Amino acid sequence: MHDNVNVEDEVVGIARDLIRINTTNTGHHETSQGEREAADYVVDKLGEVGVETQIYESLPGRTNVVARLEGVDRSRPALLLHGHLDVVPAEADEWSVDPFAGEIKDGYLWGRGAVDMKDFDAMLIALIRHWKRNDIVPPRDLVFVFTADEEAGSIHGAWHLVREHPEIFNGVSEAVGEVGGFSMQINDDLRAYTVQTAEKGLDWMRLKAVGKPGHGSMVPDDNAVVRLARAVANVGEHRFPVEVTPAVQDFFDSIADHIGMRFDPEKPDEALAKIGPLARIVGATLRNTANPTRLDAGYKTNVIPSTAESVVDCRSLPGRSKELEETIRALIGEGIDIEYEVREPGVETTFDGPLVEAMAESIGHHDPGAITIPYMLSGGTDGKAFNSLGIRCFGFAPLQLPADLDFGALFHGIDERVPVDALQFGVQVMDRFVRRS
Template sequence: MAEQEESRIDTDRVAALCADLIRFDTTNRGEGDANGEREAAEYVAAELEKAGLVPTMLESAPRRANVVARMTGTDPSLPALLVQGHLDVVPANPAEWTFPPFSGEIRDGYVHGRGATDMKDFVAMALGVLHRWAEQGRAPRRDIVFAFVADEETTGTYGAHWLVDNHADLFAGCAASISESGAYTTHATAADGRPVRIYSIGTAERGTAHVLLTATGRAGHGSRRNDDNAVVRLARALVRIADHKWPVTLSPTVERCIVRTGAALGVPVDLSSDDAVDATVAAFGAASKLVENTIRNSTTPTMLDAGLKVNIIPGTARAQVDIRVLPGTEAQLLDELDRLLGPSINRTFVANQPAVQAPLDTEWFDAMAGALVAEDPEAVVVPYCLGGGTDAKAFSRLGMACYGFNPLWIPPEFDYRSAAHGIDERVPVAALAFGTNVLDRFLSTC
């Protein structure tokens, strides 16, 4: 009974930490427009101090605050590990929400609010582990650096990238890092009808390239024929891009994920052609979401800008394209993109962060998988490539192997993938309890 009461108190504490963090409105609107990161960072720093650590607060610009602290391990010969999370969140329109997005309501088994799954849940679990260690007089085997940063939801300019560029010494000796977007439950059904729980550890990310396209032509009156119309030229190029089906390219992570998922589900895996890969992935059912967006590169037109008045043909038209590129394929993608655009469209990078690929067969991955299986003996653990990007793109520049490891047990009825950045974002309290125990096991033994 005493052990159950201690576990309940621990769970309540982590849920309360998550709720407290949500109550800081850390909305990041981009273009340097953010608020609340300083107050959230001060709260985290105070919690780190309660756990016996000595945090360092670093502002990259006024109120754009980052907190870093190092915990000394018992074996100084081991390489250090970075545990990193971001404090900012995307905007939320209160009129669309059931609960106010920054209320941090704990109700019906969930913590509600913007950032609940992206990624104040992870920050709360990490702090919960540190409080548990402090109370029990425990320490990790290796040094662990904890970094809670600003600005991940845009470019990381005020957060992770700024820290890497200006304070790399804080991460000395870190060989690997863990952070968001991995190790949560995907519920699937095997070919024989068995329920299967898959946990996907992030070992790769597609690169992120935001490209500005500019078409030029002859300006003129909208009532007159004009065969040199910049808007038309750009529109045709965008249709070619949107209609193009990029070929299947299987990175090491994605291929391993497909093979392991197929084995777990009893689905035959055929990787002999693009059509065969598509059919294999489709046969995974709910588990297809693990790989359907990362078997190919993608080029998605997202922004358009042309003209001043409806009766004026502009001389210039612009568009932006969101490009996501798999490891090792950027040169081929850009060559094909230029062919699709044609010679009359100018292409420039607005942002360009390369893909990330961590080693698969490592003690880090094995320790993460072991911690998951210890808490869920029926867990099937697979590597996973993120379709988007995280601050791993910054910390990998320091030579770290970066993994997505934000462990959560997700009930079958909860659509976790739609929660992050979605309306009525929330995280199950039971998921926080599970994740705290998994993190504890991993960080204690790795």
């Protein structure tokens, strides 16, 4: 069966549809929304071309979709291709467009999820539809997973599937998802595409101080708010030392000749200045980080509260989670308790093997002269859950981007958007890559 549907046009339409489904994940089940609607959309789109899907719900509305396409050589290990359907909240008043309208203007598709990560979801859906309509059989079994809850630690998504339904991943040896494949301009003559081979750990902490409650007009000898504020300030102002992990060293080794210098851990800013907008992401992978993001204390102006709490977004380098906690405990001092909201160690793999070679070949075919380079993601992905099953995980969602675009700022940022031609480029690269995987 063959048809005249253009996969490059269809991927844009699917991405628009997904953005228009508000799948905001607030971090609380009661207020999160839209994941079931988005999952139903995926099921319908795949069902139209005869692909059977399975739905797994961890809680009502927290919906995950799974499909498996049989390959030519079923004796080979399967490849997992995955994307999450939820997005972080967006304050419409801060945006220049409606964040859930899927508007196309100035050559970009705008909206929450445009790069994180409904663009890649759309690539996968468009590819499946294209292959089924044209009787294309992949070289090995492909497992497609569209998850819920990635933006709040993956508890109701990837971790639920891994813990409750591990049979989904039988025979899977490798996985490809976010965040990689985007281009960066090294110099006037060279464009490089990142491949995520590592990601930092999630160490989300809640700091809690307990003190004596009292009247706001009195002179207290113990104020939980003051103690917590001092601890939070110490954490927020601390700068962890630079530590060069293998993935980060591989990144700088890959581009050293092109930027005209080797990375010096004593002078990290010199090398970061040479890589343009990507410095925002790479700079965050040189050390552990801890950023206070929320404060909560009291209920009335004239009442000194008995408790005060703060949430700190900590990200640890692979193998450095314990070290990070020890530092935080030293910074906050006595009388502050730590509770973990999420604790998932960082993961790391090597930049080699046939899958990596297929990525490089596919990029080189569609962008002659370009290279692929490994890097570490400063954030987190569903890959941590899949890695727990022994699956080797990569981030590769190809996008050819304008040289001056600060891509890192678009993730969870205001006016999130993806170039339309980059989205079309990505689906072409993915088509070639998966056929050679």
